[in-house]
Amino acid sequence: MRFEGIKRKIKSILTELKREKIGIIGFAIIISLLVIGFLTPWIAPEANAHWGDPYEWRDHPQGAAPSWVRYLSREPGAEHLELEEYRSYSTGAYSDITFEYDYSYEEPPSEIVTYIEGEYEEDRPMIIIELIRPDGESIELEVETIEGSDEGGGYKFNDRFTLLRDREQVEEIYRFAESFEEGEIGGESTSAAVRAVFSEASDSILSDPDPLHGEYKIRLRLISEDVNVSNSRAIFKGRYYGFMGTDTRGRDVAGGWAWGARYGIILGVTVATLTVVISLVYGMTSAYHGGWVDELMQRINETIMGIPTFPLLVVIAYMWTRSYYVIILVLGLLFWRGIAKNIRARGLQIRQNTYVEASESLGASGRRIITKHMVPQMLPYALAEGALMVPGAIIAAAGLNVLGLGDPTIVTWGRMLSEAHSAGAALSGMWWWVILPGLGITLVGFAFISAGMAVERIINPKMKQG
Amino acid sequence: MPASSKYFVVRTLSAVATLVVVMVLLSGIFISMADEQLETTVRETVSQEVEQYGADMTEEELENFRERREEELRSHYGLDDPAWRRVMSNAYNALTLNFGTSYMMDIGGSNYVIDIIMHRLPRTILLFTTAAVIYVILGIIIGLKAAQVAGGKLDKFLSFFGISASSMPMWWVGMIVILIFSYELGWFPSRATPFPDAEGLEFYLGVLHRMALPLGTIVFVLFGARAWATRNILTDVLQDDYIMAARAKGVPESKVMYGHALKTAAPPVVTSALLALLMSVGGAMITEVVFRWPGMGMLLYDAIMMNDVPVMTGVVFITTFLYIFGYLVADLLYGVFDPRVELGSGGPK
Numbered sequence: 001m002r003f004e005g006i007k008r009k010i011k012s013i014l015t016e017l018k019r020e021k022i023g024i025i026g027f028a029i030i031i032s033l034l035v036i037g038f039l040t041p042w043i044a045p046e047a048n049a050h051w052g053d054p055y056e057w058r059d060h061p062q063g064a065a066p067s068w069v070r071y072l073s074r075e076p077g078a079e080h081l082e083l084e085e086y087r088s089y090s091t092g093a094y095s096d097i098t099f100e101y102d103y104s105y106e107e108p109p110s111e112i113v114t115y116i117e118g119e120y121e122e123d124r125p126m127i128i129i130e131l132i133r134p135d136g137e138s139i140e141l142e143v144e145t146i147e148g149s150d151e152g153g154g155y156k157f158n159d160r161f162t163l164l165r166d167r168e169q170v171e172e173i174y175r176f177a178e179s180f181e182e183g184e185i186g187g188e189s190t191s192a193a194v195r196a197v198f199s200e201a202s203d204s205i206l207s208d209p210d211p212l213h214g215e216y217k218i219r220l221r222l223i224s225e226d227v228n229v230s231n232s233r234a235i236f237k238g239r240y241y242g243f244m245g246t247d248t249r250g251r252d253v254a255g256g257w258a259w260g261a262r263y264g265i266i267l268g269v270t271v272a273t274l275t276v277v278i279s280l281v282y283g284m285t286s287a288y289h290g291g292w293v294d295e296l297m298q299r300i301n302e303t304i305m306g307i308p309t310f311p312l313l314v315v316i317a318y319m320w321t322r323s324y325y326v327i328i329l330v331l332g333l334l335f336w337r338g339i340a341k342n343i344r345a346r347g348l349q350i351r352q353n354t355y356v357e358a359s360e361s362l363g364a365s366g367r368r369i370i371t372k373h374m375v376p377q378m379l380p381y382a383l384a385e386g387a388l389m390v391p392g393a394i395i396a397a398a399g400l401n402v403l404g405l406g407d408p409t410i411v412t413w414g415r416m417l418s419e420a421h422s423a424g425a426a427l428s429g430m431w432w433w434v435i436l437p438g439l440g441i442t443l444v445g446f447a448f449i450s451a452g453m454a455v456e457r458i459i460n461p462k463m464k465q466g
Numbered sequence: 467m468p469a470s471s472k473y474f475v476v477r478t479l480s481a482v483a484t485l486v487v488v489m490v491l492l493s494g495i496f497i498s499m500a501d502e503q504l505e506t507t508v509r510e511t512v513s514q515e516v517e518q519y520g521a522d523m524t525e526e527e528l529e530n531f532r533e534r535r536e537e538e539l540r541s542h543y544g545l546d547d548p549a550w551r552r553v554m555s556n557a558y559n560a561l562t563l564n565f566g567t568s569y570m571m572d573i574g575g576s577n578y579v580i581d582i583i584m585h586r587l588p589r590t591i592l593l594f595t596t597a598a599v600i601y602v603i604l605g606i607i608i609g610l611k612a613a614q615v616a617g618g619k620l621d622k623f624l625s626f627f628g629i630s631a632s633s634m635p636m637w638w639v640g641m642i643v644i645l646i647f648s649y650e651l652g653w654f655p656s657r658a659t660p661f662p663d664a665e666g667l668e669f670y671l672g673v674l675h676r677m678a679l680p681l682g683t684i685v686f687v688l689f690g691a692r693a694w695a696t697r698n699i700l701t702d703v704l705q706d707d708y709i710m711a712a713r714a715k716g717v718p719e720s721k722v723m724y725g726h727a728l729k730t731a732a733p734p735v736v737t738s739a740l741l742a743l744l745m746s747v748g749g750a751m752i753t754e755v756v757f758r759w760p761g762m763g764m765l766l767y768d769a770i771m772m773n774d775v776p777v778m779t780g781v782v783f784i785t786t787f788l789y790i791f792g793y794l795v796a797d798l799l800y801g802v803f804d805p806r807v808e809l810g811s812g813g814p815k
Contacts, residue, residue: 022626299483302484303487304484306488306789306790306794307491308488308744309748310747311492311748311782311783311789312488314770314778315496315782319495319498320498391633399635399752402755402767403766403770404767404771426644426649429649429650434638438634438635438638438641441634441635442638449632450629
């Protein structure tokens with residue numbers, strides 16, 4: 001029975017809300033972020049735990065743009081491709097594995113990675129990796145002896161080779177290119193070398209290359225009498241990856257973004273809830289008691305209002321803990337102060353109503369008056385104001401990352417942005433890494449403000465006239 | 467005592483109370499962390515000394531030596547004093563601007579933290595006040611235009627823009643600004659430092675060139691919310707009876723707007739701008755880091771990166787002072803402008 005009033009109030013607000021377009025958008029954003037945040041452990045299970053782990057991401061392309069950018073580009077670059085299939089045959093003397101790669105782009109892949117797995121008995125095999133171009137020219141990229149680990153009766157190996165960017169390989173590619181065009185000795189550039197591999201063999205292969213389209217082959221030969229290859233694959237790192245691209249360490253921005261949404265919405269909901277609950281309890285207690293209790297509580301509130309958030313957060317994060325949850329808690333315990341003041345002022349007005357006086361004289365308890373008469377009137381207001389605190393809170397928490405004081409154990413939008421800043425993402429034009437995480441922060445703030453303002457406009461119709 | 471001077475006194479006392487509370491709070495956090503480090507230092511020093519000199523001591527002598535040294539070192543580091551006294555003395559030092567010397571910085575020929583801060587503070591003030599003047603004026607002009615045709619196109623756009631801009635981290639906008647104006651167009655440098663190596667006019671033009679992006683960023687992020695707030699205050703004022711009376715009398719619309727309405731709206735417009743300015747200090751300091759503008763924010767960042775605790779403490783405490791002082795000024799101003807303000811009803815929302 002006690003919550004009848006609250007229910008009725010919320011119902012009438014929901015009906016009114018249908019008329020508030022921006023408010024509806026705000027609620028829609030909050031709900032979709034809640035869904036994304038809830039599903040994140042299934043969408044991107046590895047991103048959070050392995051964000052700082054360089055091995056997890058080394059087979060992803062570094063600094064790749066979102067994949068949909070390809071359709072907007074006039075000179076599309078290579079797509080990201082993983083080849084699991086290969087042609088192979090082996091004689092007694094050697095095994096031969098060939099990957100076929102169809103190249104029809106304007107920008108070459110940034111790097112090629114090959115994995116080879118197998119076993120040998122005694123004799124350590126030598127591996128020769130060779131790239132064969134559509135025009136029949138070939139470049140020998142890698143010659144190495146494979147060393148496996150002793151598994152009793154045989155040696156097992158699982159090796160990874162990166163092609164095109166290694167220094168010796170770049171020199172080898174330059175030697176190949178310089179048979180067509182005189183290059184500057186000692187001035188080898190990795191990107192020019194990679195481009196030369198996928199360009200017409202002309203006298204401008206280095207200075208002004210034209211892409212050579214067709215079928216390229218990566219050929220791995222293992223020379224040994226008793227080698228047995230069980231598995232192999234090749235990864236052609238593209239210029240595009242995933243829905244949101246990758247950063248300079250190959251990390252999937254979309255995966256990080258999903259975790260950022262989870263932590264962002266956790267912050268939003270927690271800060272708003274704490275703010276609403278504390279300001280309601282504090283404001284109404286102050287208003288209900290009146291007298292010296294009220295006076296004291298107001299002075300305390302004023303003191304707390306003077307506490308600047310930013311320096312306090314910096315000191316806590318630097319001296320005490322960088323835990324994201326502690327920071328959220330501190331924000332929630334700080335942001336109720338202004339609202340409590342207004343709630344108290346409105347509470348005083350309500351107390352003066354005759355119906356409250358009447359129920360008091362009928363012997364209603366203080367608790368009953370608070371829950372029956374005051375909470376239903378105050379709750380929507382507190383909800384609206386609590387929502388307005390969220391943008392400031394999420395921006396403050398994210399800002400700590402830029403100062404090097406972010407939580408290192410989780411992936412937040414703030415952390416992604418601070419990493420983008422330290423890696424100079426803006427100055428190398430990696431807009432997806434700069435824009436998308438910040439857009440997330442803005443989205444959370446925007447959603448909570450517009451939802452809060454819609455509720456505020458409904459309960460305070462005077463503002464609607466504007 | 468007249469109401470207004472009572473208001474002044476109580477507000478000022480309340481600001482002083484806040485200052486003391488915050489100083490003690492911050493000092494408490496500092497001391498509790500410093501204590502742990504010092505205790506570890508004492509233990510490590512003693513066990514090192516035991517290893518060094520304890521070779522030919524008996525068991526008993528060793529025990530005595532250990533106890534004596536621990537006591538000496540603890541009193542040397544002041545760990546003997548009760549914690550509250552150390553918190554108080556730390557807070558007192560901060561209140562008297564005595565932050566000691568920096569571990570590793572030497573800026574402007576001094577390694578005293580307060581000197582370093584006084585060297586950097588004017589640059590922050592230069593950037594911040596220039597931006598504030600621009601965005602407050604811009605905000606008032608645009609807010610006025612929007613209030614004139616409430617519900618019009620400009621008004622609708624402004625509400626959307628105001629909400630969006632105040633949801634954006636200022637330093638993030640800074641990164642986008644670098645992306646557009648430094649990377650894509652190449653018009654402005656992305657880093658503000660080093661300052662130009664020139665003199666006279668050329669120096670000032672160089673500084674202005676470096677200041678353009680951070681300045682533009684602050685203005686862009688804050689003017690929308692300012693205009694929106696101005697518009698809301700003005701639409702409230704425009705519904706007052708005397709405005710209707712003036713209009714009915716046939717006073718020209720421009721005079722109603724600039725004469726009557728703006729005059730009434732000025733106090734809340736000014737104080738809310740001042741409060742918004744205070745709220746944006748943290749964001750602006752981080753924006754300095756993004757543009758490497760050599761002010762307080764950059765100093766804080768460098769101190770954190772170098773683990774220079776005295777400088778970091780200094781920046782935090784000075785920022786806190788300025789914030790509390792600014793908050794007091796805003797509140798007092800509001801009281802001056804609007805004598806109806808009562809104690810306890812507080813400043814503008």
